[in-house]
Amino acid sequence: MAVCWPALGLSAAIGVWALAVALFDVPEIIAQSPADVLDAFLGVPGYLLGEALTTLIVIVAGFALAVAAGLVIGVAIAASRIVELMFAPLLVAFNAVPKVALAPLLVVWMGFGQQPKVVMALLVCFFPVVLSVAQGLTSTPVELAELARSLRTSRTQTFLRFRFPGALPQIFVGLKVAMPLAAVGAVIGEFSAGDEGLGFVIVQSGANSDTALAFAAVALLGVMSVALFYALVLAERLLLPWVRETTSQR
Incomplete structure (x- = not known):
């Protein structure tokens, strides 16, 4: 039954799309019908x-690097107030920079190939991971903190047994935000530095006025992003079964 509702929503969207193209007689150069x-x-x-x-x-590589870097920096920010005061404003400022503006520079620094595309995916999806890790680690429930103190655990034990497990629900929120952004970053990289990939197909199809192929590439990218997102949802449910049991999730 859970699959039926998304399928129904997709069918409705495709139906509206086909109806709009037919009713408004949209030129083929602008939009193609689903068929x-x-x-x-x-x-x-x-x-x-x-x-x-x-x-x-490219998406998976950029996302994996963002998770690794985000965990390290997020833990450092959560562990030290000085680190937070020094670097949190810089991270916010960097996140505000349009990543499209960095794409030509990445080509100059790294040349054409996979590297600039992976780095672009990393840059676009990096901030939500850092934010969720830092926020999760600094929001340890009071009862868990008191339990750790009563057991006289070391700082490392407290982190591994209480703070990090308690932060995982918040961390997964950041990961689920970051995954679609990694797809956006990968496509931006392929627009600027690619001679392959779906982003390259979209650019070439647009240049050749092959709107149908461009739409097909966009649709395939959407399907792939949805699949990656729900893979994370599945991982969360398998790794954190206690979250659904202790919250009022539907």
Whole structure:
């Protein structure tokens, strides 16, 4: 039953899309009907799936690096008030910088290839991870802190047994925000520094006025992002079963 509602929502969206294209007689150069987009995908399925795999590798690599760096910096900010005061404003300022503006610089520094695309994905999705880690670690429930003190645990034991497990629900919130952003960053990187990937397909299709193929690439990117997001949701449910049992989630 849980799958039926998303399928119904998708069907409704596709129906509205097809109806709007037909009723308003939208020119093909602007938008294609769902049937035309499907035909474009079926015309070159191997090509699009191969480019999707390239983009998927960039997304996963950038996201993994963002998680690793975010954990380290988030723990440092949560552990030291001085570190927070010194570097938190810099992180906020850096997050405000439009990442598109950095794409040409990444090409100059790293050249064409996978590296600038992975770094772009990292930069776009990095901040939510840091924020969720720091916020989760500084929001340890009072009862857990009192339990740690009563057991006279060391600072390391307190972190591993109480603070970090208690922060995991908040951390997963940040991860679920960061995952779609990693896809956005990967595509931005492919716009600027790529000769492969779904972002490159979108740019080339737009340049060649092949709107149907561009829409097919966008739709495939959306499907891939949804799959990655729900993979994180599944991981959260498997790793943190106690969250659903102790909260009023529907």
